[in-house]
Amino acid sequence: MNNKSNITRNKKKIYHNRITHYEKFQTKLQIQSDRISSVRAIVFLFVGLSYFGLRNSPSLLIAYGVPALFGFFFLAMVRVYGKQALLITKLNALIAINQEGLLRLENKWSEFSFTGEEFLDEASPHLSDLHIFGKNSLFQMLHACASQKGTEQLKNWLSECSDFSIIPRRQEAVKEMAQYISFRQHLLMEGRLIGKHLDPQQFLSWIKSPSFLLNKKWLVVLRRSMLSITALLIVLSLLTEMSPYWMIGILIQAIIFFLTLGKCRTSYMPALSRESHFKAYGRMFELLERFKFKSSYLANLHKKLETDGLTVSRQMKRLEGINHALCQCYSSIYPLLNILFLWDIHYLYQLELWKEEMSSSIEVFFNVLGKMEALSSLSGFAYDNPGYVYPLIREKASPLSAENLGHPLIPYSERVCNNFRISEEGFLALITGSNMSGKSTFLRSIGINTVLAFSGAPVAASEFIVRPCKIMTCIQVTDSLRLHTSHFYAEVKEIKKILDAIYPDGSTDEHCPILYLIDEIFSGTNTKERLIASRNIAIQFTKSRSYGLLTTHDLDLVSLEDESSLIKNFNFMDGIDGNGKMVFDYKIKDGPVTTTNALKVLELAGIKVRG
Structure with missing residues (x-):
């Protein structure tokens, strides 16, 4: 019993030390963030003062250059402040995760909100009889998944074993991952950042939803043709005395924009509403890709995180880039971008191409993520109980x-x-x-x-x-x-x-x-x-x-x-x-x-x- 008590005290000390480390880092960042916020406000004030104070300057460079310089500096401060805020949010999540580790060691895990009660099945009474799911259950103690896929995978492994031959390999994976406390906690933290349970099924349903432009490629061809013709007419009007026929091209592009506006926005708005999900998944996949595993089970899972020579995280970053471009629909220059470049048609087509390319492999990636999260839950249990034996x-x-x-x-x-x-x-x-x-x-x-x-x-x-x-x-x-x-x-x-x-x-x-x-x-x-x-x-x-x-x-x-x-x-x-x-x-x-x-x-x- 003394040996077990010593082990528990050591584990508690580790969690306490991690909490202290993250809290100190968070305090330091918060001080820096407050200073950046103050500097940002002062710089914004200088933007206004320099503009109104120098607008009558005989030098255009001074009249507009100085305010612009302060403006760029202000935007840089906004960017830095955003990064600091994200880092503070991550630290808060890591502190909470380590506090949960302490609660498990103190046998207070029944306070965790996710009980798995919905997984109880009258056809399988042992799940209730043995307290596998439900309040004060094994699942409630083990669960450390951010996504629905991870939760479902953990539920499947605890419900019934369909392949006994894989258990030794899974044990090796659990043994290895138990050592990587920072990896496990960061994987959970990245998934929790959006503040609710990630459900990949919504993502998968969106990817498999019908496309608009892939079935109307003539619109894509028309866009390219119009942009080429309009650009050529602009060049000719600048280099020759040709009449400004390019204005007709701009008019035609404006008509195309207004005719396709409703359908395009309907097609890409579901993607914009899931932007935070895309980012969370991208960060989780990137973390998985960066880590090098030794056990065959984990190594095989790791190999599946690649398609067409590109890693999943690269594919997710590509999606983020497309989404960011489509977010211009919220800006004041949105109509101008579409009239000049038929912006929506171009980036919606890129989005639908991405969906088509990923539709056959994305479910494999999420299954890998789910298994990694489920393994992380079992590994956390193994880490907290080093005196337990692998059967x-x-x-x-x-x-x-x-x-x-x-x-x-x-x-x-x-x-x-x-x-x-x-x-x-x-x-x-x-x-x-x-x-x-x-x-x-x-x-x-x-x-x-x-x-x-x-x-x-x-x-x-x-x-x-x-x-x-x-x-x-x-x-x-x-x-x-x-x-x-x-x-x-x-x-x-x-x-x-x-x-x-x-x-x-x-x-x-x-x-x-x-x-x-x-x-x-x-x-x-x-x-x-x-x-x-x-x-x-x-x-x-x-x-x-x-x-x-x-x-x-x-x-x-x-x-x-x-x-x-x-x-x-x-x-x-x-x-x-x-x-x-x-x-x-x-x-x-x-x-x-x-x-x-x-x-x-x-x-x-x-x-x-x-x-």
Whole structure:
């Protein structure tokens, strides 16, 4: 425990030091920014004073040159001030990210707003039973994604593993990225700068939206022709005595501008409204590209961030340039630019060409970004818990073997760890124990650590070996007035789902072994029928390749160990201290429980029962 406390103190010190560093830098920048703001105001004043004071000067150079010089200086100050403001905003975000790191170490992560509750699925009750998603969940603790793609990827990895062979490679990626705290925090910071959850789907939908000019290329040809003809007429009128026919060209261009104005603006305004998103994505991609990774998983992802010899960030900068040009629609010279150069047609065409070029590859880039963010979330968890072990996923080993296994959502100071082993296929651990002794928490410890193992993250244990399997649970069963479902019938439905997964289509073997975790089986019905049903279900479980744990208060079920070598009894016990209070050690032991405490619980609650 002392070792864990020392590790936690060291991690807290690191986060505190980073916060202090960023706060000092922020204070320094804020002072500089205030000075720049003051200088900017003075320079602006000099622009006005020099203009009105020197406008009657006989020298045009002095009359207009001095105000122009002050004007350029003012614009430079505006630019510098903008950069300073952006840097201060980034520092604020980095301070907040490190404060979140402290909250995780202090077990206050339940204050985080993103719980993943929307990912709970009635078809997958283990996501709720094991607290994978929802309030006070594993997802809430792990989540450190700025984009929706990253969030969805993390959700997918925690929901179900579809490819067990990739887990070792993902573990290597998590190990490597755990070391890069600055990289992880800057990736999250860049995504958070726009102040809301980035949703790439909107970006992808925009890219795949219909184009206007790509289907009317004659307009592009007409623009080029008109500009060439008008320019030629202007040159000829300047060099010869030709009449100013170029004015006709300008008139025709003005007509084209006004006829296409509505359609052009409708086509490019969605891009302008997402300009902050483009910049955020561009910065995130640029950060990913600059970093050189060693693990094969990360290196392969990194290679995908390039198309046609250009990196994604270069492509995003190209988009930013087009967008910046189209932003002239907000300026006073907008009509002039379009009449003289048919500005909208040119840059809208460039925008649509960009969309066409990127439409086939942009989704790949965002999938890479999503995976990087999800890996960053798992890596942050690994960084905060260096004492956790990376599990071994083995086809040939015992189905499950764990040493010093604890629940990762329980604070270390309150956590009790256990050793446990499922030795063979068909194994059923029948766990008896008194109320509040830790049976349900132990089931959840097995389940949530297995979920972590299959995601590629380290687990709360000193050793964890598990076979590829599917997790199914029946722990937190509730009745439903809406569906007219009793507690018992809800239980029956969940047990039936597990049996159907174990024996699909009525076959005698399953495609993938099931790790089942069942708490207080059939507690919603009478004792006599519960015993009959429980015995039959337990025997059915042992005749399959699947394995799991089943808890019960029915001590008559412990005799199942004598009927099958695949069923073994375990227990959690309670005791009474010197003050007559119940105490629990939360340690799993071999054999059936020998004590009960229901009457004692009633007594402690102030309910007198005659026995």
